[in-house]
Amino acid sequence: MERRFASIWFRHLSTDRMAIRQPELREVPFVMATPVHGRMVVSAANILAESQGVSAGMVVADAKAFLPGLEVIDDQPAWTGKLLRSLGLWCIRYTPVVAVDPPDGLLLDISGCAHLWKGERAYLTDIVSRLRNRGYDVRMAIAPTVGTAWAVARFGKKGPIVEGGGEREALMHLPPSALRLESTVQERMHKLGMRTVGSFMGMPRAALRRRFGDQLLLRLRQALGQEDEYLLPLKPVPPYTERLPSLEPIRTAPGIEIALRQLLETLCERLSGEGKGLRTAILKCCRIDGRMVQIDIGTSRATASVSHIFNLFALKISQIEPALGIELFILEAPRIEDIDPVQEALWETAPGLSSPELAELLDRLTGKGTGCTVHRYLPDAHHWPERSIRPAVSLSEKPPIPWTDDRPRPTRLLASPEPIDVTAPIPDYPPMLFRYRGEVHSIKKAEGPERIEREWWMDRGEHRDYYYVEDQKGQRYWIFRSGHYGDDRTRQWFLHGFFA
Amino acid sequence: MAVDSKRELIDKLRQDILRMQGFAPPESRAAGGIGLGPVENAFPNGIFPRGTVHEFISTSREQGAATCGFIEGLLSRLMDGGGVCLWIGTSTILFPPAAKSFGVEPDRIVFVTMRREREVLWATEEALKCRGLAAVVSELQEMDFAQSRRLQLAVEKSKVTGLVIRHNPRRIGSTACAARWQIRPLPSALEEGLPGVGSPQWEVELLKVRNGHTGSWQVGWSEDGFVPMAKPTLVGTQDKKWIKTG
Numbered sequence: 251m252e253r254r255f256a257s258i259w260f261r262h263l264s265t266d267r268m269a270i271r272q273p274e275l276r277e278v279p280f281v282m283a284t285p286v287h288g289r290m291v292v293s294a295a296n297i298l299a300e301s302q303g304v305s306a307g308m309v310v311a312d313a314k315a316f317l318p319g320l321e322v323i324d325d326q327p328a329w330t331g332k333l334l335r336s337l338g339l340w341c342i343r344y345t346p347v348v349a350v351d352p353p354d355g356l357l358l359d360i361s362g363c364a365h366l367w368k369g370e371r372a373y374l375t376d377i378v379s380r381l382r383n384r385g386y387d388v389r390m391a392i393a394p395t396v397g398t399a400w401a402v403a404r405f406g407k408k409g410p411i412v413e414g415g416g417e418r419e420a421l422m423h424l425p426p427s428a429l430r431l432e433s434t435v436q437e438r439m440h441k442l443g444m445r446t447v448g449s450f451m452g453m454p455r456a457a458l459r460r461r462f463g464d465q466l467l468l469r470l471r472q473a474l475g476q477e478d479e480y481l482l483p484l485k486p487v488p489p490y491t492e493r494l495p496s497l498e499p500i501r502t503a504p505g506i507e508i509a510l511r512q513l514l515e516t517l518c519e520r521l522s523g524e525g526k527g528l529r530t531a532i533l534k535c536c537r538i539d540g541r542m543v544q545i546d547i548g549t550s551r552a553t554a555s556v557s558h559i560f561n562l563f564a565l566k567i568s569q570i571e572p573a574l575g576i577e578l579f580i581l582e583a584p585r586i587e588d589i590d591p592v593q594e595a596l597w598e599t600a601p602g603l604s605s606p607e608l609a610e611l612l613d614r615l616t617g618k619g620t621g622c623t624v625h626r627y628l629p630d631a632h633h634w635p636e637r638s639i640r641p642a643v644s645l646s647e648k649p650p651i652p653w654t655d656d657r658p659r660p661t662r663l664l665a666s667p668e669p670i671d672v673t674a675p676i677p678d679y680p681p682m683l684f685r686y687r688g689e690v691h692s693i694k695k696a697e698g699p700e701r702i703e704r705e706w707w708m709d710r711g712e713h714r715d716y717y718y719v720e721d722q723k724g725q726r727y728w729i730f731r732s733g734h735y736g737d738d739r740t741r742q743w744f745l746h747g748f749f750a
Numbered sequence: 751m752a753v754d755s756k757r758e759l760i761d762k763l764r765q766d767i768l769r770m771q772g773f774a775p776p777e778s779r780a781a782g783g784i785g786l787g788p789v790e791n792a793f794p795n796g797i798f799p800r801g802t803v804h805e806f807i808s809t810s811r812e813q814g815a816a817t818c819g820f821i822e823g824l825l826s827r828l829m830d831g832g833g834v835c836l837w838i839g840t841s842t843i844l845f846p847p848a849a850k851s852f853g854v855e856p857d858r859i860v861f862v863t864m865r866r867e868r869e870v871l872w873a874t875e876e877a878l879k880c881r882g883l884a885a886v887v888s889e890l891q892e893m894d895f896a897q898s899r900r901l902q903l904a905v906e907k908s909k910v911t912g913l914v915i916r917h918n919p920r921r922i923g924s925t926a927c928a929a930r931w932q933i934r935p936l937p938s939a940l941e942e943g944l945p946g947v948g949s950p951q952w953e954v955e956l957l958k959v960r961n962g963h964t965g966s967w968q969v970g971w972s973e974d975g976f977v978p979m980a981k982p983t984l985v986g987t988q989d990k991k992w993i994k995t996g
Contacts, residue, residue, distance in 0.1 A: 602832040603858065607882030611836075612860070615873050621865040622873065627846040628857055639846055642857065655851040658947070661818045662811070663845035695938065697946040720947050724937035725812040747845060748811055750819020750852075750935070750950050750971075 252414055254370070254392060256358040257399035258341075258377070261387045263354045264330050265296040268323060270385040280321035283310045293325045297387070330354070337386075338484045344377060349481035355403070357396055357481055364392075370411055393417065396481070397473030401428035401447075417474050422448035429469040435462050490528070490583040492517045499538050499575020503567055506535070506576070510563055511556070513581040518554045521586070527552030529585040533563060535570055536578040543570050547617050550645060551609045552587035558610050562617045603645050612645075629653050633702050635663060635746070657700060658718045660728040660747025667730070667744035674743070676735050680717040684729065686745055691721035699731075718749065726750070765795075768961065771906070771928070773799045784827045787978035789954055789969065793929070794961045800828065801909035802928035803878075803901045805893075807957070808917050816935040816952055818844055819852060821913055823971055825885055826853030828911055833884025836877045838862045838870055840889070852971065871897055878904035878912050885911045891919055898925035930958040939970050939977075949977075 260266065264282050269275045279299035283290040290310040299320060304313045314320050330353065338348045338356050347359035360373070367373035370392050381388045391402035393412035398420055402412055405424040412420045421428065424447050426439045439462070444450050450458060451470070459467055471477040492513045500506060510533060521527060532546040547562040570576075602608075615622050628649045630640040674681035680696035698717035704710070712733030720726045726749035731741050773794050784790065784798040793799055806821065808814040825835055837844060837859050846856035862877075864870045867890060874888040878901055893916060905912050914927070922930075932955045940948030955966040968979035 602834050602882075603860075605834070605882035607880050608834060608860075611877060611880040611882070612862075614876060615862055618869075622869065623863045625842065625861040625863070626857060626859070627861070629847065635845075639856075645860075649857050653847060653850040653856055655847070659848045659851070660815065660845055661822070661848045662815045662843050665843065695940065695947045718947050720938055724935045724951065726815075726935060726938070726947065726950065748815030750816050750822070750848070750952075 251361055253394060254360050254364065255394070255396045255399045256345075256360050256374070256377075256390060256392045257351070257396070257403040258356040258358070258381070259389045259403045260334075260337075260354045260356075261389060262294065262296055263333065263386070264294045264325060266386045267329070267333055269296065275321065278321055279304070279317060279319065280323060281310065281313065282325035283322050284325045284327070290322065293327075335484065337381075341377070342485060344373070346485070346487055347481055347483045348485075349483055351400070355400070357400070359481055359483075360392065374410060393420065395473055395475045396479045397429065397469060398475075400430060401473060404428060418451070421473060422446065422451070426450075429466070429473060431466060431469060435466060438462065488582045488584045490517060490521065490586055492581045494579040494581075496577055496579070499572075499577050500579075501572045501575045506567055506570060506572070506579075507560075507564070509576075509579045510567075510581070511560055513579060514556045514559055514563075517581055517583060518556045518559070521554040521583070522589075525589060526586050527554045527589040528559070528583040529587055530583070531559060531563075532582045532584065534580040534582065535572070535576040536580070537573050538575050538577050539573055541573070545569055547613075549609070549613045550616075551606070552589050553606075553609075554589065558613070561610075562613055565614065565618050609645065632705065634705060635659070635702070637705075637708075658697065658728075658749065661750045663728075663747040664745070667746040670729065670743050670745045672729075672743045674731075678715070680719055681729070681743065684743065684745075686727075691723075691725070691727070693719045694722055695720040716746070768794050771802070771960070773797070773802070773928075773961070784824060785975040786954075786969065787976070789956070789965075789967050789978060792956050792959055792962045792965050799928050800911045801905055803898065803905055803912035803914060803926070805898070805925055805927040805930045806913065806915045807919060807922065807930060807932045808915060810918075812935055813933065814915070814917055816950075817915055817931075817933045819848075819950060819971070820931075820933045820952055820954070820969075821887060821915070822849050822852035822854050823976055824913070825849075825859075825887075826975070829854060829858060829884040833858070834882070835859050835885045835887060836862060836883055838864065838873050838877065838886065838888040840864060840867060840870060853973075853975070867891060871901075874912065874914070875900055875904050878910050879908055880910070881908045883910050885913060887913045887915065889915045889917065891917055892921065893919075893925060895923060895925055898927050902926040902928075927958075928960050929956055929962070931955065932957055936968065 279302060280296055281292045281299055281304055282294040284293045292304060292306055292308045292310060292313060294306055295304045302317055304317060310322055334350050338350050341348045341356060341358060345358050345360045345363045349357045351357045364370040364373040367376055374390055374392060378388055378390050389403050391399045391406055391410045393399035393402055394414045395417060398412055398417045401424050402410065402420055405428045426444055426447060427436050428447060455467060468477065472479045494509050494513050496509065500509060529552055530546060530548045532544055534542055534544040536542050545563065545566040553559065612624050616624055626642040626645065627639040628642045628647065629651050630638055631651055632638050670684045670686045672681035672684040678699060680698060681693060683690055683692040696717050696719040699715035701713055701715050703713045714730040714732055716728060716730040718728060727745055728747035728749065729743060729745050731743050733741055735741055786798060790796055790798050806817045808817045829835055835858065840863065842861050842863055846859065849856040849859060862873055864873055870888055870890055874886060877883060877886045893914060901912055934953040936951040936953050938948035939951050949971055951968065951970045953966060954969045956964045958964060970977040
């Protein structure tokens, strides 16, 4: 298929935006200004100001000297980027591949799209008139290459549509800056008297490269279609997508299930054929009222099993509101990973953490979307009890250091230590009794102290002296004193855990 | 003669029923032990029943910790050979490194935290249906007969052992669980004159056993496993009677 590209140029993007927000600005000349080296410099001017000689790069004070009624508004460059992005997203109605072309343009890959608008002329008119109606001053061109479309949109005088093979003709009379060149190269060309692209298009390439560098040749070749140029789409199209239109609008859960199963079967067949499995999947349902509802699932391990993915979706089918009916189902798999076939054979023999049943169970539990969290803990190289464990990233992660049991550790650890009142001899003996939640425990046996220092590079505070104690009933606790005794300070004791 | 054959027949039928309920037949007695010694004699055929649901009652935080320790001891046997355990609750306050001292690799325990207790029950049931697990521990407060029956039906198919810890239950009604336990901490075992705290000791009480008998025992823990005290302090009926509970 013949490649066709469109370039849209917003001639006064930031001033148009201000004028749309504040319609009273349409009637007056105004400029956007940014501070540069302590002076306010014009960064954009509207048409009225431009027609009276104000241009970007001019100092605001100079402009005000010959145009006293000039309005000056502070420019916020971040807005323009956001605006361009949202305009790009709006353009997705014309083609799925839209790229932002900073600072003030959009690039569209329209190959195979224009016939839906009955030809390129109507397509172009539709986009331009819609944007002009919204208040943007735009120019647009369609050409077989990105470079030519860009050049014609900005500098073209003959017509906005360049037919295939007409790139050379179209570029011939345009100035060198139409080739998206660096300013130094442009200045040098201007100095050498090369006022049009045609004046150097026929020169030997070696001579051009020696004088102007590789960039000029690359841009020239790209504009003439001798070298490929790629766009970075705003919304990447997921490569694993299945669509299922329905003749009659679907309104029932069994209907959705049938559609889902059909989509999954084609997608999973394709995935397993390529040795891949999906980690996330999205089911989008386009309703006949124009709205779209979607449900998504995630798996803890790449899978291409229809029944498993179906079961995960089945938990969420009730969340779909079909309203008047669903006319199109789209199943997307944005995250794809390779399935290791060797490992799959191992799973069948060894139950345990790598068992597929466990992975499927955990997917089911987390997939219900009720705030379920799954953790597995691994030892971490810290002595501080709260930091001695860390959550594992995946089910297959192995402990990096061995678990230790040389020190007593409680079965239940309180999330934050609770203060207790103690009677303890000083300086370094375990308490004789302590009071916790109104109950007095007299200590019969004790072990300790085990001093655990704070990690000063992570947080500040006192160290802890831990004691493993047992009271008169045989109940075992982990208590600690925060810091040293000293001077006239009394030290707080805390209860931090319960032993079995 | 006729009486003898009738008794044999009844015994055989009883064994069949027990097998259907998840209790192991007497032949597997040597293989299926869990190291609890005299405590296991309270169960039918003298074997700790795997593939059933056990209920643990705890009425204080200290008892809760003791119950967790005892369960970790059980898990060390249940998870032999690389099994995985799921620990389901509304909050995680179990401190994994302690499991190591009870012979369980803490990274083989997968913790699942749910927001509400009803979801914990749902997750427990789903987990008990999964054949790839060695055991499922869930921490709850309330569980009625119908809910326990659902769990029991799930394990009868998958043969996973379910351990339900009930903290401070408001109402202890009858449940379909194979046994109801209560674990209380006892002063630790320490040789006379040695300083420090010794290895943990518990008073293990079986409040209810389906088709078995109740009782109370003193059990300790050493590095090799459970150390049942020689002198059992039996509370329940000594002779083997078939009591219908639950």
